[in-house]
Amino acid sequence: MRMRSVLILLLLATCRLSAELAIPPIDYKHRTLPNGLEVYSVEDHSTPAVAIQVWYRVGSKNDPEGRSGFAHLFEHIMFKSTKHMKSEMMDRLTEDVGGENNANTADDFTHYYEVVPSNYLETLLWAEGERMGSLTVDDATFKSEREVVKEEFRFRVLAPPYGRFAYAVNKDSFDVHPYRRPGIGSIEDLDASTLADVQAFHTTFYRPDNAVLIVAGDFDPQQLNAWVDKYLGVIANPGTAIPRVTAKEPPRAQAKRFDEHAANVPLPAVCITWLAPAASSADSDALTVAAAILGRGESSRMYRTMVYRDKISQDVEAEADLREDLGLFEVDTTMATGHNVDEGSKAMLREIEALEKTPPSADEMEKAKNQLITSALRQRETNEGKADALGEAIVLEHDAAAVNSDLTRLQAVTAADVQRVMKQYIAGSKRYTITYTAEGGAK
Amino acid sequence: MKRVMLAAVCCLFAAVSFAQVAEQTTPPAPSAPHQPQIPTPVEKTLANGLRVIVVETHNVPLVSARLAIKTGAEADPAGHAGLADTTAALLTKGTTTKSAEEIARGVEALGASLDSGAGFDVSNVDLNVMSPKLSEAMAFLADVVRHPTFKKDEIERQKAQAIDSLNVDLHDPDALAHFVLTRVVFGAAPYGHNLGGTPESIARITREDVAKFHQRYYRPDNAVLVMAGEVKAEDAFALAQKLFGGWKGAGPKPASAKPAAAPAKARVVVIDMPDAGQAAVYVARAGLRRADPQYLAAQVANAVLGGGYSSRLNEEIRIKRGLSYGAGSGFDFRRDVGPFTAGAQTKNESAAEVAGLLIDEMNRMATTPVEESELTPRKATLIGDYARGIETSRGLTRRLAALALYGLPLAEISHYITGVQAITPEQVREVSKSALATGAADVIIVGDAKKFLEPLKARFKDVDVIPAEKVDLNAANLRRK
Numbered sequence: 001m002r003m004r005s006v007l008i009l010l011l012l013a014t015c016r017l018s019a020e021l022a023i024p025p026i027d028y029k030h031r032t033l034p035n036g037l038e039v040y041s042v043e044d045h046s047t048p049a050v051a052i053q054v055w056y057r058v059g060s061k062n063d064p065e066g067r068s069g070f071a072h073l074f075e076h077i078m079f080k081s082t083k084h085m086k087s088e089m090m091d092r093l094t095e096d097v098g099g100e101n102n103a104n105t106a107d108d109f110t111h112y113y114e115v116v117p118s119n120y121l122e123t124l125l126w127a128e129g130e131r132m133g134s135l136t137v138d139d140a141t142f143k144s145e146r147e148v149v150k151e152e153f154r155f156r157v158l159a160p161p162y163g164r165f166a167y168a169v170n171k172d173s174f175d176v177h178p179y180r181r182p183g184i185g186s187i188e189d190l191d192a193s194t195l196a197d198v199q200a201f202h203t204t205f206y207r208p209d210n211a212v213l214i215v216a217g218d219f220d221p222q223q224l225n226a227w228v229d230k231y232l233g234v235i236a237n238p239g240t241a242i243p244r245v246t247a248k249e250p251p252r253a254q255a256k257r258f259d260e261h262a263a264n265v266p267l268p269a270v271c272i273t274w275l276a277p278a279a280s281s282a283d284s285d286a287l288t289v290a291a292a293i294l295g296r297g298e299s300s301r302m303y304r305t306m307v308y309r310d311k312i313s314q315d316v317e318a319e320a321d322l323r324e325d326l327g328l329f330e331v332d333t334t335m336a337t338g339h340n341v342d343e344g345s346k347a348m349l350r351e352i353e354a355l356e357k358t359p360p361s362a363d364e365m366e367k368a369k370n371q372l373i374t375s376a377l378r379q380r381e382t383n384e385g386k387a388d389a390l391g392e393a394i395v396l397e398h399d400a401a402a403v404n405s406d407l408t409r410l411q412a413v414t415a416a417d418v419q420r421v422m423k424q425y426i427a428g429s430k431r432y433t434i435t436y437t438a439e440g441g442a443k
Numbered sequence: 444m445k446r447v448m449l450a451a452v453c454c455l456f457a458a459v460s461f462a463q464v465a466e467q468t469t470p471p472a473p474s475a476p477h478q479p480q481i482p483t484p485v486e487k488t489l490a491n492g493l494r495v496i497v498v499e500t501h502n503v504p505l506v507s508a509r510l511a512i513k514t515g516a517e518a519d520p521a522g523h524a525g526l527a528d529t530t531a532a533l534l535t536k537g538t539t540t541k542s543a544e545e546i547a548r549g550v551e552a553l554g555a556s557l558d559s560g561a562g563f564d565v566s567n568v569d570l571n572v573m574s575p576k577l578s579e580a581m582a583f584l585a586d587v588v589r590h591p592t593f594k595k596d597e598i599e600r601q602k603a604q605a606i607d608s609l610n611v612d613l614h615d616p617d618a619l620a621h622f623v624l625t626r627v628v629f630g631a632a633p634y635g636h637n638l639g640g641t642p643e644s645i646a647r648i649t650r651e652d653v654a655k656f657h658q659r660y661y662r663p664d665n666a667v668l669v670m671a672g673e674v675k676a677e678d679a680f681a682l683a684q685k686l687f688g689g690w691k692g693a694g695p696k697p698a699s700a701k702p703a704a705a706p707a708k709a710r711v712v713v714i715d716m717p718d719a720g721q722a723a724v725y726v727a728r729a730g731l732r733r734a735d736p737q738y739l740a741a742q743v744a745n746a747v748l749g750g751g752y753s754s755r756l757n758e759e760i761r762i763k764r765g766l767s768y769g770a771g772s773g774f775d776f777r778r779d780v781g782p783f784t785a786g787a788q789t790k791n792e793s794a795a796e797v798a799g800l801l802i803d804e805m806n807r808m809a810t811t812p813v814e815e816s817e818l819t820p821r822k823a824t825l826i827g828d829y830a831r832g833i834e835t836s837r838g839l840t841r842r843l844a845a846l847a848l849y850g851l852p853l854a855e856i857s858h859y860i861t862g863v864q865a866i867t868p869e870q871v872r873e874v875s876k877s878a879l880a881t882g883a884a885d886v887i888i889v890g891d892a893k894k895f896l897e898p899l900k901a902r903f904k905d906v907d908v909i910p911a912e913k914v915d916l917n918a919a920n921l922r923r924k
Contacts, residue, residue, distance in 0.1 A: 047479060123471050123473060126470055148765045158721055159720040175500055308600070370554025380503050
């Protein structure tokens with residue numbers, strides 16, 4: 001399915017090192033083509049397959065005015081026709097030969113990816129060049145795909161009991177920054193979009209100097225370079241500048257509460273957010289460790305007290321959701337039967353304050369780091385996972401080397417660092433509380 | 444500095460020289476394929492009957508392990524749906540030497556994950572850990588399998604959580620549709636209940652039920668241990684001997700549950716949920732056993748019908764008509780005949796149209812032969828999914844455990860690809876006639892009934908409409924008395 005991570009990008013669980021474990025670094029090569037396309041490659045011959053990814057530096061935050069959801073709708077259209085490719089030809093070149101393809105649209109980027117048997121590498125580089133260079137979609141195809149995206153909206157937002165809650169968290173958490181607009185859009189905004197919007201968006205953002213190509217797996221480096229030059233090096237950039245989001249989210253003036261309701265809410269839920277720094281911040285690792293101590297696993301503080309000991313919650317989460325421009329530090333919980341959102345927010349704030357006031361123990365620090373390192377290892381088991389890790393470092397942190405250095409930095413985070421970031425970003429700023437309950441009172 | 448500039452000039456030169464090449468208007472042809480290396484498992488059976496399977500891979504320093512008990516939700520006693528799953532979930536909630544909190548803290552301190560739960564035919568305990576911490580983490584796995592205490596307060600906590608979680612699912616059209624179709628396809632037979640139970644059946648479960656289930660089925664001669672990843676086979680076997688060598692079962696080995704007879708008459712069931720944001724539409728029927736000789740042919744047939752993005756169902760429902768975010772189908776192969784389901788979520792207004800498309804496509808599989816030109820790419824899709832599935836230590840572990848669970852040769856891990864390639868159009872048609880045609884299929888829709896009932900009744904004669912709040916998953920006929 002074409003999909004997108006509408007809500008939360010996996011926190012930068014990219015890559016973390018353990019003291020006793022030598023994780024081989026991701027050994028990537030980099031070059032920039034004359035047309036500005038950045039090319040990264042990671043050679044690995046352990047399976048006869050190769051992952052090909054193109055990351056465009058355009059995401060939901062770049063949705064045109066009155067067109068929320070457009071970057072994502074556009075992502076779907078990129079699987080339709082180009083000058084030399086019929087609609088769905090990308091599937092013929094991947095699925096039909098034993099590969100797969102997909103794409104997702106995040107706030108800050110749109111990411112297209114394929115995994116194919118390695119003897120199809122040239123074919124896919126040609127295909128990625130095709131859709132970077134041209135898009136020739138007709139109105140009937142555009143409208144049919146727009147219906148698919150509307151079904152995706154219903155599938156993600158309207159049908160699941162907590163779909164509207166996740167939708168509300170971004171909207172309520174940002175006052176100014178376009179991160180507040182829902183990446184999946186709305187039925188009205190999707191209906192308002194036109195084929196002309198599609199062409200304009202392609203011209204504006206889908207160009208070599210706004211893209212990163214990552215190839216990981218079984219390939220010959222010299223051959224790769226020649227094919228990349230042949231199929232992607234020849235694409236020209238338009239003369240126009242790439243528009244960037246310049247909106248600055250102001251510090252929050254006061255704490256706020258947003259009460260959201262829906263018809264179908266089996267158990268009440270509540271989320272508290274604080275503004276956090278960008279993914280590239282030196283404090284990103286300390287915030288990630290803080291979130292793990294609060295909410296990762298059944299021995300985390302929030303799970304232990306709220307779910308296990310006091311039985312007021314059905315589920316808890318904590319996350320440092322750090323993006324390109326800025327991030328959110330979030331804690332949330334779904335209540336257990338008979339418990340309300342006020343109990344939930346009180347309990348979460350109690351755990352937040354405890355972490356601000358007292359540094360975590362050495363055991364907790366080691367546990368959080370081991371958890372984060374192991375999830376990085378899991379990601380690195382596949383070529384696709386390695387390419388994902390690299391792409392996030394490049395696009396969100398503007399630093400490919402961070403894919404490896406983040407691991408070292410994570411190892412160096414101290415209990416005092418965790419306490420410091422809790423004081424700086426959480427105690428030192430205002431919280432927004434988003435509650436989610438059934439229309440007409442608790443059910 | 445100079446080197447960088449030189450490199451840039453070289454690139455420019457290369458680009459210019461290639462730009463003179465004629466435009467490529469068709470996809471470049473593939474080069475010769477590279478052959479995949481499928482790792483070879485080794486195995487040993489301990490004196491107490493525990494079968495241990497190990498496969499070494501050298502990719503990243505991780506190991507996955509699965510301890511599979513060959514009994515699951517099919518053995519839930521009547522009125523106690525969810526017992527196997529509750530028993531499995533409670534394993535990690537306390538042993539004779541460690542509390543639930545000590546287990547969670549100990550496992551997570553290693554960066555490991557230890558999860559337990561039941562399926563049909565199986566109860567699993569899964570571990571995933573970095574290699575240097577393997578023996579410490581495996582000690583937790585062995586302890587929770589062999590020495591759980593099932594303390595009263597842990598049972599109460601687990602039951603309350605399970606009931607809350609079921610109540611959430613009962614408000615989700617797709618989850619509710621799955622619960623309902625299980626009942627509709629299998630009625631009161633052993634595969635006919637929800638494996639996670641119902642709020643009523645979970646409330647009924649006692650400590651005695653759980654302890655008895657554990658004592659009866661969790662024994663070395665009813666289990667298999669699989670380990671895959673960066674571990675030496677000899678070390679893995681030694682670890683298994685150390686941790687499980689002293690494990691004993693009491694009394695005779697349990698028999699597996701009786702066959703799952705399906706109700707004879709096909710039904711069309713609508714669960715009316717007026718505030719559903721989308722309708723969940725399914726066509727379901729009894730499928731095949733895992734050990735059925737037609738297993739691979741059925742996999743290929745499903746790849747054509749509803750496995751993957753370019754399958755017929757997604758082509759007709761999503762790509763051509765924009766009626767859904769995704770449509771698909773699949774067999775759930777089990778020890779006995781498991782369910783086959785085809786489905787999609789769609790706006791309430793188009794639910795009847797989608798049901799019709801699902802049925803038409805299932806029948807077309809049985810009536811019209813699939814051309815080689817369609818079959819070849821769908822086989823490639825299946826093979827690609829398979830190869831990616833066993834790329835990780837976790838995927839490899841699961842695949843091997845499933846083969847062991849159903850008594851199939853482990854060598855199938857390397858024969859799967861050639862087996863799929865050998866399937867003929869005739870074999871696909873044969874299996875489609877017996878396992879996909881919709882004469883014996885049920886239709887289940889959960890959604891806002893007033894928006895699709897009229898067109899649905901125009902196509903199907905007997906439509907059984909049950910309001911969501913009147914559904915009783917405990918009853919074979921689904922109705923609250």
